[in-house]
Each structure stands twice: as C-alpha cells, then as structure tokens.
Amino acid sequence: MAGRKATGSPGVTRENLADAALLLLEREGPKGLSMRKVAAEVGVQAASLYWHIRNKEELLDLASDALWEGYTPLPPGRTATADTWRDCLATASRRLRTHLLTHAGAVRVLAGRFAPGTRSPGPMEEMLALLRRAGFGPADTADAAYTLLTWVQGFVLHEAVPMSAAEEHGASPQEAAAEARERLAGLPADRYPHLVELAGELSGPGMDSRFEFGLARLLDGLEVLRGR
Amino acid sequence: MAGRKATGSPGVTRENLADAALLLLEREGPKGLSMRKVAAEVGVQAASLYWHIRNKEELLDLASDALWEGYTPLPPGRTATADTWRDCLATASRRLRTHLLTHAGAVRVLAGRFAPGTRSPGPMEEMLALLRRAGFGPADTADAAYTLLTWVQGFVLHEAVPMSAAEEHGASPQEAAAEARERLAGLPADRYPHLVELAGELSGPGMDSRFEFGLARLLDGLEVLRGR
DNA sequence: ACCTGAACACCGTTCAAGT
DNA sequence: ACCTGAACACCGTTCAAGT
Numbered sequence: 001m002a003g004r005k006a007t008g009s010p011g012v013t014r015e016n017l018a019d020a021a022l023l024l025l026e027r028e029g030p031k032g033l034s035m036r037k038v039a040a041e042v043g044v045q046a047a048s049l050y051w052h053i054r055n056k057e058e059l060l061d062l063a064s065d066a067l068w069e070g071y072t073p074l075p076p077g078r079t080a081t082a083d084t085w086r087d088c089l090a091t092a093s094r095r096l097r098t099h100l101l102t103h104a105g106a107v108r109v110l111a112g113r114f115a116p117g118t119r120s121p122g123p124m125e126e127m128l129a130l131l132r133r134a135g136f137g138p139a140d141t142a143d144a145a146y147t148l149l150t151w152v153q154g155f156v157l158h159e160a161v162p163m164s165a166a167e168e169h170g171a172s173p174q175e176a177a178a179e180a181r182e183r184l185a186g187l188p189a190d191r192y193p194h195l196v197e198l199a200g201e202l203s204g205p206g207m208d209s210r211f212e213f214g215l216a217r218l219l220d221g222l223e224v225l226r227g228r
Numbered sequence: 229m230a231g232r233k234a235t236g237s238p239g240v241t242r243e244n245l246a247d248a249a250l251l252l253l254e255r256e257g258p259k260g261l262s263m264r265k266v267a268a269e270v271g272v273q274a275a276s277l278y279w280h281i282r283n284k285e286e287l288l289d290l291a292s293d294a295l296w297e298g299y300t301p302l303p304p305g306r307t308a309t310a311d312t313w314r315d316c317l318a319t320a321s322r323r324l325r326t327h328l329l330t331h332a333g334a335v336r337v338l339a340g341r342f343a344p345g346t347r348s349p350g351p352m353e354e355m356l357a358l359l360r361r362a363g364f365g366p367a368d369t370a371d372a373a374y375t376l377l378t379w380v381q382g383f384v385l386h387e388a389v390p391m392s393a394a395e396e397h398g399a400s401p402q403e404a405a406a407e408a409r410e411r412l413a414g415l416p417a418d419r420y421p422h423l424v425e426l427a428g429e430l431s432g433p434g435m436d437s438r439f440e441f442g443l444a445r446l447l448d449g450l451e452v453l454r455g456r
Numbered sequence: 457a458c459c460t461g462a463a464c465a466c467c468g469t470t471c472a473a474g475t
Numbered sequence: 476a477c478c479t480g481a482a483c484a485c486c487g488t489t490c491a492a493g494t
Contacts, residue, residue, distance in 0.1 A: 012477085012478095034466080034467065034468085035467080035468060035469085036466085036467075036468090044478070044479095045478070045479055046467095046469090047470080047471090047478075047479065047480080047481095048477075048478050048479075050469070050470080051476085051477060051478075052477095055469075056468065056469090107340075108340050111336075111339055111340060111385060112335075112336050112339060112385045112386065112388075112389035113389070121415055121419075121420045121423050124423060124430075125419075125420045125421075125422055125423050128423065128426060129421075129422050132422060138425070138426055138429050139429055140441075141422075141429070142426050142429035142430045143429075143437075143438055143441035143442070144445070145430075146430070146438055146441075147383075147438075147441060147442035150379065150382040150383045150385075150386055150442070151375075151378065151379040151383075151442075152382075153382045153385070153386070154378040154379055154380075154381045154382020154383070154385065155375075155378045155379075155382070157339060157340045157378075157381070157382065157385070158340065158381070161340035187349060191349075191353075192349045192353045193353075193357075194356035194357050194360060194369075195349050195353050195356065197366070198356060198366055198369060201366050201367055201369070201370035201371075202352075202370045202373075202374070209371075210371050210374055210375075213368075213371035213372070213374075213375060214371070214374070214378070214379070216449070216453075217372070217446055217449030217450055217452075217453065218445055218446060218449055219449070220448065220449035220452040220453070221444070221445030221446055221447070221449035221452075222445055224445075224448040224449075225444075225445065225448070240459095262487085263486080263487060264485085264486075264487090272458095272459070273459070273460055273461080274486095274487080275459075275460065275461080275462095275488080275489080275490085276458075276459050278487095278488070278489080279457085279458060279459075280458095283487075284487065284488090
C-alpha cells in the first residue's frame with residue numbers, strides 16, 4: 001500500500017504505469033527509471049508489470065504519450081482574421097516549448113520517441129488546423145507543421161539537456177552558461193575563429209530571445225511562401 | 229588479441245574506446261552498448277576501462293565527439309559573391325543532415341549530447357563563418373546558426389529514429405510509412421480532423437522534400453532579416 | 457602505468473506457482 | 476484475471492591485487 005500514487009484512479013493500469021514512469025524520469029533522471037522502481041511506485045512487484053505491458057520499450061512509449069497529457073490546444077479564441085495566423089502559430093509554438101520544458105527531465109530520454117503526430121496527436125493537429133486556416137494548401141500545411149514541430153523539439157532538446165545536466169551536477173544555470181562560454185573561448189582560435197569570437201553570444205543564457213529569433217525567421221519564411 | 233579493431237592506432241586509448249562505442253551503437257543499437265562489450269571490442273576487461281575514462285557517461289560524450297570525426301567543412305570553394313550565401317548555408321545544412329543520417333543508429337542515444345558548438349565545434353564554426361561572410365551581425369549570426377543546427381538535429385532525430393526502429397523491427401521504410409499513415413488515418417476524425425485528412429501528406433516517405441521545405445523557409449526568413 | 461578477478465548492487469525478463 | 480518468488484543472464488562500478 002505504501003507508495004501508491006495519489007493522483008489518478010488507483011488500480012494498476014497502463015496509464016498509471018506511464019505516469020509513474022514519467023514521474024520517476026523527472027524526479028530522478030534516466031537512471032531513476034527501472035521496472036522495479038515503477039512497480040514499487042504503484043505498489044506491486046516488478047514481474048507484475050509484464051501482465052500489463054510487453055516490456056520497458058512499451059512503457060517508454062506510454063510515458064511519452066503521458067507527457068502530452070496536460071497539453072490542450074488553445075481555445076479557438078477570437079475568430080481568425082487574416083493577420084492573426086502568424087500570432088496563432090507563434091503562440092502555439094511557444095506553448096509547445098513551455099510544455100516540453102515542464103518535463104525537461106524526461107525530454108532527453110523520450111526525445112525522438114514522439115514522432116510528430118503519430119504518437120501524440122494533439123500538438124500536430126493544432127498546428128495543422130492553424131496552418132489550414134491561414135490558407136496554406138494540404139502539402140504546405142503538412143510540411144510546415146512538420147518543420148515547426150521538429151524545430152521546437154530540437155530547440156528544447158538542446159535547451160533542456162544542459163539544464164538538467166547542470167542541475168544534476170549541482171550547478172546553477174548561470175554557472176553552466178559561464179562554463180560553456182569559457183569552453184568556447186578556450187578553443188584554438190586559429191581553427192575556430194568565429195566560435196571564439198562569438199563565445200559570448202553563443203553561450204548567453206538568453207534562451208527566450210534565441211527561441212524568438214528562430215520562430216520569427218520560420219514565420220517570416222512561411223509568410224514569404226504564403227504571399228507567393 | 230582477438231577483437232582488436234583494425235582501424236586507428238592499436239593501443240587502448242580514449243579515442244579507440246569512443247570509436248568502439250560508436251561502432252557498437254550503430255551495429256547493435258542502444259542495447260548493444262555496454263562497458264563489457266566495449267572492453268571486449270578493444271581486447272581488454274571491463275574493469276580496465278575505468279583507468280582511461282571516468283564512467284559510461286564520459287564514454288558517451290567521447291562517442292558523440294567521435295561521431296563528427298568524418299565531418300569536414302566544405303572547402304572555401306568559389307569565392308563568396310553576394311548571391312551565394314544562401315546556397316552555401318543550404319549546402320552546409322544538407323551535409324549536416326547527411327552526416328547525421330550516416331550515424332542514424334547512434335543519433336537517438338547521442339541526441340542532445342552534442343550541444344551546438346561546445347562539444348564538437350566543426351559544424352557550428354562552419355555555420356558561423358558562412359553567416360558572417362553573408363553580412364549578418366554577431367548576434368544575428370549566433371542566433372541564426374543556433375536555429376539552423378537545432379532544426380537540422382531535430383529533423384534528423386525524427387527521421388532517424390523511426391528508420392532504425394523500423395529496421396530493428398525488420399520492416400522496410402515503405403512498410404513503416406504505410407503503417408504510420410494507417411495509424412493517422414485511423415484516428416478519431418472528430419478530434420483530429422486535419423491529421424486524418426492529411427494522413428497521406430504527413431506520412432509520405434518524402435523526407436528529402438520535407439527537409440528542403442523547412443530549409444527554404446528558414447533561409448527565406450534569414451533573407452528577410454538581411455534585407456531589412 | 458596499466459590490467460585483472462572477483463565482488464557488489466542492481467538491472468530486464470521469464471515462468472511456474474499461487475489466489 | 477492478476478500477482479508473486481525465485482531464477483537467469485546481464486549490467487556499471489569498485490578495489491585489492493597483480494605486472
């Protein structure tokens with residue numbers, strides 16, 4: 001009985017196992033996730049898990065589904081006028097990043113496990129809807145949504161991994177950024193002149209503005225396509 | 229003596245261990261990489277590895293360095309005229325994708341381990357050089373390079389993982405694509421109307437054209453910024 | 457300086473056996 | 476239908492001991 005999770009319905013269900021896996025991933029990192037611990041988390045022996053799931057691989061798939069649980073697309077909100085499609089896509093992208101960052105500890109392990117659309121349809125469906133409403137054709141819509149999702153996930157991956165690595169190492173984000181800068185600045189200047197020169201710009205902790213930069217470029221690019 | 233790798237210099241060096249790890253990763257997948265197997269690969273006992281490296285974590289870091297070994301930036305080639313910076317960036321991005329796909333089996337494990345620039349400076353330095361030569365300022369150059377690298381890696385991650393998963397499962401790319409399409413088309417059409425409608429577009433095996441789409445948008449966006 | 461053997465605590469997974 | 480105990484083959488890592 002001890003260790004049964006408070007949230008969700010009580011039994012040993014696939015959902016509860018996924019939640020427990022996700023929780024362990026975020027609380028203790030990659031090494032914290034083992035069948036035995038997941039089992040303990042739901043108050044059962046490790047061998048019992050195999051009645052509900054095929055293997056650890058499947059458990060990770062379930063966990064990557066569970067990661068999207070709290071993500072709900074924006075309410076339709078104000079009606080879409082011609083000049084707000086850009087803002088809508090921007091908001092959706094920002095919310096996507098925020099949501100992934102919420103689960104930063106799990107992103108590294110689960111990255112690449114959620115193919116856009118197939119595994120957890122929510123975010124992809126939202127992007128597709130916004131793009132179609134903006135007037136993009138079917139093919140462009142699919143490609144654009146894929147580009148957006150793929151970029152956000154790549155961005156967050158590079159954002160979340162050092163974050164959780166630094167905090168695992170017991171360093172503050174500032175310390176981690178300073179350390180990164182020094183590593184860059186310490187490279188051989190003859191082989192990597194630009195890295196050395198731009199060490200400050202590259203290692204700054206301004207992830208928000210970096211995200212906004214990429215987002216603006218992507219949306220500008222879509223605007224160019226749309227106006228063609 | 230049996231099992232010593234043919235390539236590279238013979239001793240048990242950190243480089244050789246990294247190469248062996250990378251090789252195992254690509255040949256046998258994530259489960260194929262263990263300290264004991266790496267040790268066997270270089271003809272030594274598992275415990276010996278700890279004389280050369282701190283732990284498995286460090287070995288993976290070394291392997292993610294080794295992944296970039298074969299990657300050399302384009303020779304300066306023709307002198308940069310004002311209208312070729314776009315082509316240069318496009319070529320660099322494509323080469324980056326190709327190189328990562330060459331190590332598709334290792335990408336999943338190593339993803340997020342190579343922060344752009346810090347770990348393996350080659351690709352980042354190349355991007356920075358091209359962007360500066362194109363006339364972008366320091367801040368924009370740093371942000372643009374980060375965006376490009378981050379997107380390529382996100383893209384390849386989503387491209388490589390299903391690839392290696394499908395082949396591990398013994399399915400052809402076409403079969404995998406067909407399976408993905410059916411999963412999308414089988415979603416509840418009331419909740420995911422666009423996913424169902426665009427199932428064909430989303431799951432097509434045309435990864436090359438999808439990549440070109442994203443690349444074109446990104447470069448268009450940079451062009452807008454540059455012309456401002 | 458570099459390697460080994462043996463050991464420790466821990467894995468994922470299976471399977472007969474229980475209820 | 477669901478869970479357990481015990482077992483199997485395998486981990487990462489440490490450490491005294493060898494040369």
